[in-house]
Amino acid sequence: ALDGDGDTRIDLWQSIPDAMHSGANYLKRAGWRAGEPVTIEVRPPQDFDWRRASIANRLPVAQWAALGVKPVDGSPLPAVAGRSAIVLPQGWQGPAFMVFDNFDVVMRWNRSVNYALAVAQLAKQIAGGDGLALLSGEAGALGxxxxxxxxxxxxxxxxxxGEADGLLGPRTQAAIRQYQTLHRLPVDGYPAPSVLAHVEQTHAAAAAAGTLILAPEPTFADPAAYSGE
Structure with a gap:
């Protein structure tokens, strides 16, 4: 933490300069690259292989450009060193973002991709930048x-x-991607309502055919399944 207002004491709650200087110092120490972007909203080509859109799939910017990825305003991609990724916070029908090394720095603050995207977009608009070109994807996010x-x-x-806990983690995303690949759907790993409908239809057909993989019913012989008196 830093004393940003020069009053010789650090007060992150009451002093905006202290809070801003301290936050900037944290980002700098975490590897922030001055002058480089955090994210850019992009538009992949119509024949884009959505399997490439993953926070883990890092490519040089020039390679994304060769694949036909462009900023939404049609301008060239920036000449940024290092590798970047394409992320789809609302699936292939929603906005797409190219994320850079500074995105990883923001994620060291909070390990949520959506948090880092929101921070980057808010900072951009505070600085006078444009809002999103594509505001949302398929209507009706899953509860x-x-x-x-x-x-x-x-x-x-x-x-x-994994466990049916209602949380979208890497394991669930991987399962969705595997299902989408098998059924020749756009492979984005996103649990859109249309994906749920497709899975439920497939599940009903498998249930009718007796091919579901059902967990065994717990019995009192299994101590882990019995917590009664």
């Missing part, structure tokens, strides 16, 4: 209960989504 239904159905179809 916790619906996501639990999706996870349970994927598990019973043989796709390992």
């Amino acid at each position: 916790t209960a619906q996501l639990q239904t999706l996870q349970q159905a994927l598990n019973e179809l043989g796709f390992d989504a």
